[in-house]
Amino acid sequence: MGDGNGRFRSGMARLAYGNPLYALMLGGKAPGALAVVPPDPWPGDTDSGNAILAGRMRFAGQEIAVDPAGAPNWRPQGATSGWLRTAHGFEWLRDLRAVGGDMARRRARVLVWSWLDQNGGWHAQSWAPDVLGVRLASWIGLHDFYCASADDEFRARVFESMARQLRHLLRVAPAKLDGERLIGAVKGLLYGGYCLPDQDKAAREALRLLDRELPRQILPDGGHVERNPSIQMRVLRDLIDMRAVLRVAREEVPESLQHAIDRMTPALRFFRHVDGGLALFNGGQEEDQALIDTVLAQADARGRPLKSAPHTGFERLIAGRTLVLLDTGAPPPAGLDRAAHAGTLSMEVSVNKERLIVNCGSHPSQRGPWRAALAGTSAHSTMVVADTNSSEVLDKGGLGRRPSHVGCERQESDGAVLVVATHNGYSKGFGLLHRRRVYLADNGEDLRGEDTLEPVIGATPQPQPYAIRFHLHPQVEVVPIQGSEQVLLRLPSGNSWRMRVTGAALEVAESVYLGSGDEPRRTRQIMMQGQCGPEGITVKWALRRERKAA
Structure with missing residues (x-):
């Protein structure tokens, strides 16, 4: 039924927007220059910029070769939706700017000009409101790089197109968007509304939508509702950009926007490992450290990282040189779970600047076989019952069945921390609750845990196989210890941690890591396996730092 509705809506959209009459309606006086020029402090990637110059357009994990001198096909055969979204969003202009020089600037102009040739009128993909919003903000924000010194004809075409795109965006926003994608559309409205002359209506609508969305999307602890x-980081960056536009336009910054930035900044710090990258939950990646540093600096918000994010559903345990991050929240609601993973009660651990226990990460395409594999519970450092995901991972993104209750309690005493969390994602199919206890001693050198499967009250569960997985960072070396339920984990610095397990069979197996980029790296995982009877089971594990070389 949903698919039929979607096809009907897209058919109606083609009828409404894809005809010559609608194109005429978008016409009007074209501006000749920007009313205000917003700053764009964000670093680009010179490697990506050089690849574009060489005719390799690699977006969302897919590389498509184009003529490095000519105009590309903007809807190439076999392009994924992720490739198309990124290509048509034009944020990669920053990568060409990072390369710098005349050649990069000329290439940017050729690409913009060819886009105008092929996408002058409405198209379902290239004019989708969220993609259009990102493109408008990119074209306006990077105007000085590719447009300011161009000839009059180029400038006239760009400004005429921007005015038409803004008029369309104003007609359709907020469309059926939610979460980060809606923020992208609002950002385009706000950039167009304040930076193009005489667009007060778009400016007012952007502020109205922002005022409506911020309380819905930014939770009281500062976490974003998508839990990624x-x-x-990206939403915080969008909000910083919007604040910058309002400041250069000499407009008052709404209190709700300033408060959202102030709250989101400590929450972003919360997700950082000591190596400077981000934790891998719900489709997130490590991200570029220089970019994270720039976002935090531009936010200009003081707050320290939180210990606990109860509304978003994460806990941060830190003692000595050890950091533990735990996912202790319910998955994001339907419609906001596009990138969400079935990783409830998963855990990441780092020591100093070295990651020890990780989740497997995500592929930039967020679709297809990589999505199914990496969003599954087995790709997370948590417990799995009968090879079944704790939330159902849907092929087209999002989650189906999911835990209806995830509970968490935290206790601290003299520098030591104990977190106890439970979820009922296995109650319907199996009559079991998963409870995880994690204790970090005050010196940070003793991390202990307990994973329990308990029968739901009134249920008599059938025997089920289970596995607890701890995925290791690729740089961690595993040294088996003969004849015992123990392994030694050696970090690149030479630090070693001994892992002991009781109540399950211990095994070391292959795993993959996709913490950055789109190339999987081989790594290992520790598996604790067994059978859970009708009365449930408890598995205890402990990680202790070795004081002397093994």
């Missing part, structure tokens, strides 16, 4: 550290 990468999205946390």
Whole structure:
């Protein structure tokens, strides 16, 4: 039924927007220059910029070769939706700017000009309101790089197109968007409304939508409702950009916007490991440290990282040189779970600047076989019952069945921390509750845990296989210890941690890590396996730092 509705809506949109009459309606006086020029402090990636110059357009994990001198096809055969979204959003202009020089500037102009040739009128993909919003903000924000010194004809075409795109965006926003994608559309409205002359209506609508969305999307602890550290960073960056536009336009910054930035900044710090990258929850990646530093600096908000994010559903345990991050919240609601993973009660651990226990990460495409594999519970450092995901991972993104209750309690005493969390994602199919206790001693050198499967009250569960997985960072070396339920984990610095397990069989197996980029790296995982009877089971594990070389 949903698919039929979607096809009907897209058919109606083609009828409404894809005809010559609608194109005429978008016409009007074209501006000749920007009313205000917003700053763009964000670093680009010179490697990506050089690849674009060489005719390799690699977006969302897919590389498509184009003529490095000519105009690309903007809807190439076989392009994924992720590639198309990124290509048509034009944020990669920053990568060409990072390369710098005349050649990069000329290439940017050729690409913009060819886009105008092929996408002058409405198209379902390239004019989707969220993609259009990102493109408008990119074209306006990077105007000085590719447009300011161009000839009159180029400038006239760009400004005429921006005015048309803004008029369309104003007609359709907020569309059926939610979460980060709606923020992207609002950002385009706000950039167009304040930076293009005489667009007060778009400016007012942007502020109205922002005022409506911020309380819905930014939770009281500052976490973003999609529960993805990468999205946390990107939305915060969008809000910083919008604040910058209002400041250069000499407009008052709404209190709700300033408060959202002030709250989101400590929450972004919350998700950082000591190596400077982000934790891998719900489709997030490590991200570029220089970019995270720039976002935090531009936010200009003082707050220290939180210990606990109860509304977003995460806990941070820190003692000595050890950091533990735990996912202790319910998955994001339907419609906001596009990138969400079935990783409830998963854990990441780092020591100093070295990651020890990780989740497997995500592929930039967020679709297809990589999505199914990496969003599954087995790709997370948590417990799985009968090879079944704790939340159902849907092929097209999002989650189906999911835990209806995730509970968490935290206790602190003399520098030591204990977190106890439970979820009922296995209650319907199996009549079991998963409870995880994690204790970090005050010196940070003793991390202990207990994973329990308990029968739901009134249920008599059938025997089920279970596995607890701790995925290791690729730089961690595993040294088996003969004849015992123990392994030694050696970090690149030479630090070693001894892991002991009781109540389950211990095994070391292959795993993959996709913490950054789109190339999987081989790594290992520790598996604790067994059978859970009708009365439930308890598995205890302990990680202790070795004081002397093994």
